Amino acid sequence: MAKRGLFDPSKMKGAGDVPPPVERGGDGDRPWSVSELAGRIDQALRSGLPAAVHVRGEVSGFRDRTHWYFDLKDGSSVVNAVMFASAARRSELRIENGIEVVARGRLEFYKPGGKVSLIVDRVEAVGAGALEARLKALVDELRGLGWLDQARKRPTPVFPRRVAVVTSKTGAALQDVIDTMRRRCAAVGLLVVDARVQGERAAPEVAAAIRALGAARERLGIEAILVTRGGGSMEDLWAFNERVVAEAIVESPVAVVAAIGHETDVTVAELVADARCATPTQAAVLLTPDRAALVRQLDSMADRVSLLVRRRAAGAREKVEALASRPVIARPTGVVEVQADRIDGLRRRLGAAARSEVGAERDRLASLTLRLERRRPAAEQARWAERLDQLEARLGRAARRSVATRRELLANRGRELAVVSPVAVLERGYSFTTDAQGRAVRSTQQATPGDSITTRVADGTFDSVVGGEAPTADKLTAKGPQLDLFGGTRGTGSRRKR
Amino acid sequence: MPETPKDHEVESMSYEDAVGELEAIIDRIESGEVGLEDSITAYERGMALVKRCRGVLDQAEQRIETLEASRLADGGAEGGSA
Numbered sequence: 001m002a003k004r005g006l007f008d009p010s011k012m013k014g015a016g017d018v019p020p021p022v023e024r025g026g027d028g029d030r031p032w033s034v035s036e037l038a039g040r041i042d043q044a045l046r047s048g049l050p051a052a053v054h055v056r057g058e059v060s061g062f063r064d065r066t067h068w069y070f071d072l073k074d075g076s077s078v079v080n081a082v083m084f085a086s087a088a089r090r091s092e093l094r095i096e097n098g099i100e101v102v103a104r105g106r107l108e109f110y111k112p113g114g115k116v117s118l119i120v121d122r123v124e125a126v127g128a129g130a131l132e133a134r135l136k137a138l139v140d141e142l143r144g145l146g147w148l149d150q151a152r153k154r155p156t157p158v159f160p161r162r163v164a165v166v167t168s169k170t171g172a173a174l175q176d177v178i179d180t181m182r183r184r185c186a187a188v189g190l191l192v193v194d195a196r197v198q199g200e201r202a203a204p205e206v207a208a209a210i211r212a213l214g215a216a217r218e219r220l221g222i223e224a225i226l227v228t229r230g231g232g233s234m235e236d237l238w239a240f241n242e243r244v245v246a247e248a249i250v251e252s253p254v255a256v257v258a259a260i261g262h263e264t265d266v267t268v269a270e271l272v273a274d275a276r277c278a279t280p281t282q283a284a285v286l287l288t289p290d291r292a293a294l295v296r297q298l299d300s301m302a303d304r305v306s307l308l309v310r311r312r313a314a315g316a317r318e319k320v321e322a323l324a325s326r327p328v329i330a331r332p333t334g335v336v337e338v339q340a341d342r343i344d345g346l347r348r349r350l351g352a353a354a355r356s357e358v359g360a361e362r363d364r365l366a367s368l369t370l371r372l373e374r375r376r377p378a379a380e381q382a383r384w385a386e387r388l389d390q391l392e393a394r395l396g397r398a399a400r401r402s403v404a405t406r407r408e409l410l411a412n413r414g415r416e417l418a419v420v421s422p423v424a425v426l427e428r429g430y431s432f433t434t435d436a437q438g439r440a441v442r443s444t445q446q447a448t449p450g451d452s453i454t455t456r457v458a459d460g461t462f463d464s465v466v467g468g469e470a471p472t473a474d475k476l477t478a479k480g481p482q483l484d485l486f487g488g489t490r491g492t493g494s495r496r497k498r
Numbered sequence: 499m500p501e502t503p504k505d506h507e508v509e510s511m512s513y514e515d516a517v518g519e520l521e522a523i524i525d526r527i528e529s530g531e532v533g534l535e536d537s538i539t540a541y542e543r544g545m546a547l548v549k550r551c552r553g554v555l556d557q558a559e560q561r562i563e564t565l566e567a568s569r570l571a572d573g574g575a576e577g578g579s580a
Contacts (some may be wrong), residue, residue, distance in 0.1 A: 157512050157514070160515065178560070178562065186557050186560040187557040188560075189560070189562070190560065190563070191563050191564075192562060193563070193566075193567050194566050195567035195568055197569075206567075208566040208567065209570060212567075212570045213570065224553040291555050294551075294555055297554065298517070301520055301524060302544075302545070305524055305545065308524065308528060309538060309540075309541040313534065341531065
């Protein structure tokens, strides 16, 4: 690709100049100068080829720099081409990489650059280029396999310790990667795996490198693989459109980032990679943390830890202070004093309790002693004797009282008796008659003439015989006075008793 | 809390592991589930992790190693190459 840069149209003015006449120096006479040779080449081109040629080929390495520069390619050859601005402006076809065109122009030898160029004045499309078609077919196939699915893709590490870069040791891409990574964060180590990135052997070499890195990832300590190369023609980048590379990427146990060519170039490697970046620099940014941001984050975390622990310690200190200010700690003797007071109080209470207890016990003991004393046989005996004496006295008193009472009662009764005594009645002149059977004769009916009767008077008795006729009744035989005469049944019982 | 921080252990930690543990420590202290003494131990370890992380970030020299792809495939491709 660098070679194409040597073609400078501003220096093409000389191209139309008449070449210096060819000096046919004799054999070994004098060597041609380079310019002489260049002139001879240019002349040979003009004379040996038609003034205008039609060339069919695939466009690649297209660059629009006022003038259009591109290559025309087929399977094995490349010809540089340039379309000057005046011709480019007129062109109906917008040239782009990969399209197949038929270009019309003339060949010139650009002496300052030593290159043959096709000066194109017209270009026509021939349909999609063959490489483009192959690429499309492969992409379709891989999409069908799911290799392009975002879901399949792994995240790239935020802060890998080491990144492997598969690229050309001499390419501009590597320098971009190194510079960017060093600038962002030098802590990310780099393992550069020098591989061909162009040409037929590039694809197998890149694929093998990816596989080898994956297999040795532990030993090498790599956490991501960056596959990259700088911009170039489609042919230059073609290795990254090969299936073998895509397969190695998809099967890699380590996340793969791909940045191939310029932003407009999309290769299969990029489509299947875990992350795609437009340029090597962008890929380096993706795989390297921003040191400044990390430092800020770390500072903030360190501050937070310190603050948390300080706050925690302050809280604990406050708690300790609060405890320390409590009387127990602040005036430890106070506790002792309080306890001493308490003990004194208890002692006092204990004394009082003991005293009162002893008093109660003493009382109880006295009472028990008394009871015990009473239970003593002598005392018991004495008590009984005493009781007996009392009873005896009582009995005496009762007896005496009873005799007196009876005596008086008897006297009374005697008097009562004297009052109602028949003797007294008889003494007053009355008499008392009984029949032979001793029954009192109370009625005339009981006195039949002839009956023997006995009559008692005050000083004795005498017998009589009822004479005459039947006795006559009179009023005197009424019941009342008779009853009165011997009245009162009350005293009868007691009289009989005595 | 695996006892006191061991310098050699912290020193070999990756930046991400160290930061991850630091975050866990902050969470733990913040949640208040650790006692004061434990939180001080955690703080010490946190500071060791911070130091480790700063050490990584302060690394000025980028370590670059270069290998030939062919040699890598020969020497390191236990899994074989395509």
